[in-house]
Amino acid sequence: MLNVLIVDDEIHFVEAVKRMVDWAGLDVANVYTAYSSSSAEQIFQAHDIHVLLCDIEMPQRTGLELLEWIRQKELRTVPILMTCHADFRFAQEAVRLGCSDYLLKPLSKEELETAIRKAALIANREQERMEAQRNKLWWSHQQDMNQERFWTDLLSETIPANRGDFLREAAARQISLCGDAEVLPILLVVRHWHRDFRVRDRKLLEYALKNAGKELIGKLSPGNVFVPVGSEAWLLIMPVATDRRIGESGLAMMCRRWVEFCRTNLYCELTCYGGQAIPGFEVSSMLHRLLKLDRNNVNGVGYVSLEAENRSVDASAALPDMSGWAALLRQGVKERLLEEAAAFIGSLRQRLDIDSRYLLAFKENFLQMTHAVLQQQGVQAHLMFCDEGSLRLSEAASRSLADLERWLAHVVAKAAGYAQASSVGDVVEKATRFILSNLDQNLSREAAASHVYLHPDYLTRLFKKELGCTIPEFIMRERMKLARQLLAHSELPVSAVSMASGYANFSHFAKLFKQQTGLTPVDFRQSERRGGANGKVEIASG
Template identity: 40%
Template sequence: MYRLLIVDDEKHVIEGIKFDLDLVSNEISELYTANNMRQAIEIFAEHPIDIMLCDIEMPQGSGLELLTWVRENHPETETIFLTAHADFKYAKQAIQLGSLEYLIKPALVDELEAALSKARIKISEQNKLHHVNQLWSQNHPLLVERFWMDLLDQTIPSHKTVIQEAAEQRNLVYTETMTFLPVLISVQRWHKPLSIREEKIMEYALKNTAQEMIVQQATNGQMISIDRGKILVILYFDTYKDDTLDQLARSAEDYIASCVQYFYCDLCCYIGTNGYMHEVLSIVQGLIALDNNNVAFNNKVFSLKGKTVSPVQIKLPNMAVWSAMLKKGTKEKIISEATEYLEHLVRTDGLDANLLRQLYEDFLQMTYFVLNLKGIQAHQLFCDELSLQLSRNATRSVTDLIAWMRHTVEKAKDQAEAVEEAISVIDSVKKYIAVHLSQSELSRDELAEHVYLHPDYLSRFFKKETGISITDYLLQERVNLAKGLLSKSDMPIGNVALSVGFSNFSHFSKMFKKATNMNPNDYRQQNGVQSEKKSGKR
């Protein structure tokens, strides 16, 4: 619905228009009238006006003067002139001032309604355009981010012409001389456990700080989250100076120091080289490679400029020596040697992600070999959440690898010592059996898993230490418990069978008789509650 203002010094003209005009069919929700320019301005001050229907010659200011004022103060209002003057000079001025229509009195109702319809259509189109502009203004950063993401994942090929066309299609205007400098911010670790939501909040804080401390070095910049804990900053430069990289490196150092202090994390910044839009992808790929190969340093700024990779032959440590140390339980010596070896590689710049992975794999193989010799199931020993987490992070950095090595060696040594203490292992198995006697499917494999030993190794070990097999011991314990339940309670024999791990009553009777030379019912008759009562009576 639209708001209409009629301005004319002749009151009968206003009344005639009001009488002839069907407000509903012309979508007029509010109708205002004024007899001169001063009154019209007062109405504008109090009400928004969509369409103004105005005479030209009026006292206290002409309609052309009023339109000039409206254009300056309320440019969204559409104006239709309704005048007795057919002078071309007036019509020309009206058109120059932006009048939508110029009607001659007395105008037919159809002419007036056609002019009003034309005004409504124009206002509607302007409103749609305004809405689109609002959306563009709000979503422009998202459109730019989507553009860069498409470029980086190669949905948009890195070809100069193709990129320019893609930018134009999205109304993203870049000059040919504009250059870009990517900076990769990579979080290495958080110093305290964070949920996914908390991590996202912290990354948002990292972005805001980067906006203040890094983006300000350029004409403008775009930040993109390209992976968990990885933020890509693309800086735009109208003019690139020789000292730009040095200034940027200093800003990145200050940024890292602030993040370490306030956001509880270790992170590195990787500064790229300056290039045109079609060169950005290769520069970013270089930064990601730098990050992947940085396994030695924390909280440092790296520059892609002048960075070359020279192949270096590195001799891996002798795992046979470390294996012998682990067998003897000298865990501190292993950790000391591993730390010294890694620190040497860091000092000589000989450590990369590939070498760290090789060292991890060799150490893992060595550990599993030693544990296997001792009959320990390594995959069961290290299936807890802490072990798995440390293993997942082990190849990220030297710090993470040493933490994993220390955990692995300590846990392996502790379990090996437990195995060597026969009494503790046998006691652990016996206690587990006592707690789980009612479990009908209690197996040798389950018992072996409980003490991290191979089932065959546990069977031999158990019989050697106790003189009885696990199977016979398990049956013995079940029968002993059944004896107690039969003699000390009036529990139905079927329930007794279930309580000691027999789901089949017939099988329970058979095994019970095999062990006691009598069936469960006879045993209860001789030793149970009823026999004691009879004995008391006598």
């Protein structure tokens, strides 16, 4: 069933057309009317219009201008133009804008219905074409999902990795595979993002990454399938035609172009690991070989072939002596320490005989050295390095030299300020500044100790030595100072003074205040105001 829109600035003409035509006989469900181009646009935005009957000459905007708007919006509408003037220029423009008919007023019933029937036929064909296109896209999407599920089940060994089960399952799922067909697996891994993206934005970039791969690799072999094999890792499975083998040089060139495109346009470091042509049922074993290449690609090479499996690894490669680095860390000379560490990592980039196990051993030694230096200063390392950012960098540190260098810079930046021997007074000053800046918060000795990465008991001993009081005693003393100041010099209600001093429970605040001053908060305020200039208020420091 079709929708028709009649547009003419003559209301009587529009009504006459509505009465004249046998709309049901033309398979028309709805007839909409408008008396100007702007009104017609509003109807287009609210309904699907299949056939348009439109006058050319109308005030403000002509029917030709309305057709131009329809064309710009790419609407699937078949237009019929009506006019009182047999002007060749109008007819020529109508043809350019895709009109199916150009009618001269006055119109007969037969002439009008013939034009509408012709336009309806065109509209129906367009609907059928669009429906076929939607069905094709849906089927293509279903086929892609079907193939992805098939290969995922093979990789997870839900489908046994032998030729018979492989072919039987492929036939059952309508996967087109020849008995002796081979595939070429390529492992793709995003090793690093140059920016922090929201999850939704990252998914869009991953979609663009796969589309770019289909464009580039599709030139070598159509019918590729992307199968997720981990976080930000996919296995690209390429069918290999017997009469069109893919050369290693061609594959390497396409993969390097892909890597460069991702670095330049998608803000990520992509690495490709090229396998070799194998029977489809052997994909799982090939994936394990490619994943091993990824674990040992510590130099972050953009394209790695299976030939790298034959590279020898020096299991006895010496780790650096870090005693000098420990001394630099104690002295707080972080720039020099980072320079020396970066120089050592730079020397590793020239070597091809180290793998991820070497980086892991280096990382553990460096972390042990850092913890030992921090321990000498009474700093608790877990308070410093257990935040989400630190853990994420630590997890990635043994993947590549670049990741290791980022982790080193992070560790040194956080540790240098606390590894250097500081006076007791400096540590206590940092803690008291934190307390004075957060008197209205839920303070505790644990929170103050965490701020300076020390154990609460140890910081309490430092407070007693420097200030002659414990941390809770210092907090209460400063809160009472602040409360006296606010009561004497502000118009805040007593309940607001209680909150500003860090006491959510007013009764508890009033009780403590009376214990400290001998007066209730209200009596203290009245006493201060009666005392006038003679009253002295102790101001909270900081």
